Structure formats: structure tokens, C-alpha cells
Amino acid sequence: GAVVSQHPSRVICKSGTSVKIECRSLDFQATTMFWYRQFPKQSLMLMATSNEGSKATYEQGVEKDKFLINHASLTLSTLTVTSAHPEDSSFYICSASPAGAPYEQYFGPGTRLTVT
Amino acid sequence: DQQVKQNSPSLSVQEGRISILNCDYTNSMFDYFLWYKKYPAEGPTFLISISSIKDKNEDGRFTVFLNKSAKHLSLHIVPSQPGDSAVYFCAASGTGDYSGGGADGLTFGKGTHLIIQP
Numbered sequence: 001g002a003v004v005s006q007h008p009s010r011v012i013c014k015s016g017t018s019v020k021i022e023c024r025s026l027d028f029q030a031t032t033m034f035w036y037r038q039f040p041k042q043s044l045m046l047m048a049t050s051n052e053g054s055k056a057t058y059e060q061g062v063e064k065d066k067f068l069i070n071h072a073s074l075t076l077s078t079l080t081v082t083s084a085h086p087e088d089s090s091f092y093i094c095s096a097s098p099a100g101a102p103y104e105q106y107f108g109p110g111t112r113l114t115v116t
Numbered sequence: 117d118q119q120v121k122q123n124s125p126s127l128s129v130q131e132g133r134i135s136i137l138n139c140d141y142t143n144s145m146f147d148y149f150l151w152y153k154k155y156p157a158e159g160p161t162f163l164i165s166i167s168s169i170k171d172k173n174e175d176g177r178f179t180v181f182l183n184k185s186a187k188h189l190s191l192h193i194v195p196s197q198p199g200d201s202a203v204y205f206c207a208a209s210g211t212g213d214y215s216g217g218g219a220d221g222l223t224f225g226k227g228t229h230l231i232i233q234p
Contacts, residue, residue, distance in 0.1 A: 004159075034221045043205065044160070046221035059221075093159050095222075103148050103209065105222060107159035 002028050004096050006108035013084055013115055021079045021111045023094030029074035030096035034105065035067070038091045050077050074099070084115040119143045120208050122225035130233050135193040137228050139206030142187065146208035150222065151180060151191045153202045160205060164191070196232045203227040 003026040013019050023033060032051050036044040048064075050056040050071035058064045066088075068080040077096075081088055091112050095105040121140045129135045137151075147168040152160035166173040166180045166189065173180050179192045193200055207222040 006159075036221075036224075043224040043226040044222075046223070049221050091157065095159075102220070103165070105150075106162070107152075109159045110157065112157060 002106040004106045004108040006094055006111050008111060010112045015085055015115055016083055018080055018082045019084055019113060021092055023077045023108050025075045025096040028098045031099045032097040033071055033077035034095045035069060035079050036093045086115045089113055089115045120206055120223050120225040122206055122228050124228050126229040128231045128233055129196045131198060132195045135196045135230055137191040137204050139189050139225055140187055141208050147210040149189050150207045152205045152207060154205060155202055198232050201230060201232045203229050
């Protein structure tokens with residue numbers, strides 16, 4: 001079945017640096033990919049929606065200049081957290097929706113970001 | 117304002133009995149509902165879904181019921197097994213317009229931690 005991978009699974013970075021997280025659909029083409037964020041003991045919050053070849057659509061309250069999303073191919077989307085701060089520490093999860101199946105979303109395993 | 121609500125943060129059920137997890141939503145534009153199971157530090161795993169045109173969908177031990185008039189859905193797990201212990205998220209999607217071929221991001225509830233007691 002549909003598999004989505006994320007890399008890295010865990011990253012620790014210093015405040016002020018940038019971190020890139022990759023999301024790949026391994027066995028299907030994803031026209032749409034989503035990025036979610038989960039704080040401890042809280043729900044997953046949709047950050048942005050990215051469609052291959054076009055600019056991402058950000059949810060209200062999400063800074064697009066801080067969370068850069070690139071969806072350059074049908075199997076890869078990247079999230080770059082720029083000038084990271086400790087409050088950006090969180091669990092970031094991507095999901096991918098196959099072409100022609102907008103109701104299906106397959107989630108990656110998540111990336112734990114810790115900013116020191 | 118939370119559009120998808122899971123009012124029980126946790127639920128404890130004895131092994132072999134039925135687990136019932138509840139979810140309420142406020143946005144009448146939602147037309148597709150999903151349940152996910154999640155372990156700590158992992159991505160959600162899809163369990164079962166239901167379209168707004170149905171009121172019940174069954175898959176093995178999992179059954180989802182949808183009451184549109186009450187904007188309520190529930191997940192039934194029968195019989196409950198120790199491996200079912202996890203956090204369960206209810207999610208909703210859709211404005212109903214997929215003519216452009218694009219998908220919608222999901223709106224999640226806060227989750228219910230299900231604990232299956234031996």
C-alpha cells in the first residue's frame with residue numbers, strides 16, 4: 001500500500017539556523033501534499049497545502065516566510081523551518097494525497113524537531 | 117473555535133468488550149470523515165472512513181457510524197484487543213468540491229487515548 005517517508009526522523013538544531021524536512025511518496029504520485037504540526041498532547045494542526053508545481057497555501061496564522069514549502073515533483077515536498085527558535089520545536093508530519101484520489105491521505109512517520 | 121471535537125481525552129475498556137469513541141463536528145460543509153490511530157512519535161495510521169452520504173461503514177472489528185443531523189460520529193471497536201491501545205483521532209474533510217482534482221487538508225480532533233485493560 002501507499003507509503004510516505006520523512007527525513008530526518010529527528011533533528012536537533014541551534015536557534016537561528018534553518019532545518020529542511022523532506023517528505024516523499026514512495027510508491028505513488030502525490031499531486032497534493034500537506035504539512036501538519038503537533039504540539040505535545042494536542043491535535044494535529046494543518047499548516048499548509050502544497051500542490052506540485054505551484055505555491056503552497058498556508059493556513060491562517062502560519063508564517064509563510066518562516067515555513068518554506070517546496071513541492072518540486074510528484075513524489076517530493078520539503079518543509080524548511082528558517083531561523084528556527086525554541087518555540088518551533090514540535091512534531092512535524094506530512095501527508096500525501098494520490099493523484100485522482102483526493103479523499104485519501106497517507107501520512108509520513110513524522111519528524112521531531114528540537115531547537116536549542 | 118474547534119470544528120472537530122473529541123470530548124473524552126481518555127477511555128479505558130476491558131479486553132474483549134466494545135470500545136466506543138465519539139466525535140462531534142460543527143462545520144456542516146464537512147462531507148468526509150476519517151478515523152486514525154496514532155502511537156507517540158509516529159504518524160497517524162488510517163483506520164476507517166465514511167462519506168456523508170452514508171450512515172455506517174464497517175471494516176472488520178471497526179465500524180463507524182455517522183449521524184448527520186446531530187453532527188456526530190462514533191467509532192466502535194469490537195472486540196477490543198490490547199494492541200488497540202493508542203490515541204484515536206477523528207478527522208474531517210471537504211467542501212464537497214473536487215472538480216479541480218485537489219484534495220483538502222484534514223481538520224483533526226484532539227484525540228482520545230484508548231487504554232485496553234487485560
